[in-house]
């Protein structure tokens with residue numbers, strides 16, 4: 001029997017907490033090979049949540065735990081529960097779940113099934129076929145949730161992951177142990193994003209299952225996407241290798257220009273030759289910055305020789321983008337017309353829609369591969 005611990009963070013959830021815990025423990029009848037237990041982390045609710053859980057503990061002394069903490073936000077609450085679980089309960093997997101019945105306890109066996117089939121991290125996804133957000137949510141909340149998920153998805157360029165902020169997940173304990181240092185500084189929705197981002201970078205095996213998010217029937221929402229917009233954006237800026245790769249590209253452009261200027265005006269090197277030199281300086285600069293910053297989780301290892309081989313491949317990819325630009329531009333000029341400044345629009349479009357995806361994909365496939 002493997003232990004699955006459902007962690008319920010609560011703040012004023014007295015309305016349904018008893019029924020929720022009972023429904024979760026009832027799932028034990030549906031699953032073979034799993035022993036489902038519940039850990040409630042109540043952050044100083046001002047209603048009877050903790051009292052109700054204590055009362056219920058008498059009925060389930062072995063499978064119900066209560067942790068009582070100060071109110072420091074959802075991320076802290078999860079972090080405290082994880083540390084407690086690792087020290088005192090040692091489950092095989094932790095299931096994260098909201099305590100307001102937004103997440104259906106009957107879905108728990110589906111998560112465990114995915115875990116049993118090898119997944120390290122299972123996401124309950126509202127934005128895939130079969131999943132949904134509540135139809136009675138106000139238009140603002142719907143738009144915010146959809147847009148936030150899209151921005152995160154494209155910001156990280158992880159198009160195969162459709163859900164970043166939902167709090168219904170199953171995560172193997174080894175991954176949680178590993179992630180504690182990374183996630184401890186994030187709260188609210190940012191915590192959910194940081195946890196998933198960490199798992200991806202660790203090479204965890206991910207799975208999604210459709211989730212129908214139900215609107216809470218009791219009490220009111222305590223966290224709002226809007227409150228976290230700024231933190232979500234800064235998290236992406238600081239942690240997305242795709243965004244960093246774009247920044248490096250722009251810096252490379254500046255390096256290329258500056259060196260071309262220096263070589264031509266200060267060193268009096270012929271213009272074409274000066275541009276070849278400056279391009280190579282920029283390529284080298286980009287290579288280093290990508291290696292030690294954008295793709296630092298997949299840094300090149302294996303000594304000087306593998307560094308050199310990768311640098312040569314990097315040069316070929318860069319050469320490829322020059323050729324793409326040259327061919328693309330001449331085709332665009334031929335087919336879409338050669339107006340006064342139309343080449344600028346063509347160039348920007350070619351870079352945005354062809355060169356960027358081309359380089360990003362090739363870097364990930366050949367130079368900074370997942371370990």
Ligand SMILES: Nc1nc2c(ncn2[C@@H]2O[C@H](COP(=O)(O)OP(=O)(O)O)[C@@H](O)[C@H]2O)c(=O)[nH]1
Pocket residue numbers: 008009010011012013041042043071072073074077097098099100102216220221222223224
């Ligand atoms: N322990 C703890 N739980 C919290 C805190 N803030 C929210 N929660 C719980 O986190 C879950 C999700 O919060 P909720 O307000 O429903 O967020 P929403 O579903 O995004 O509107 C619920 O079970 C809340 O009781 C907190 O500061 N501490």
Ligand SMILES: [Mg+2]
Pocket residue numbers: 098100102216221
């Ligand atoms: Mg809720």
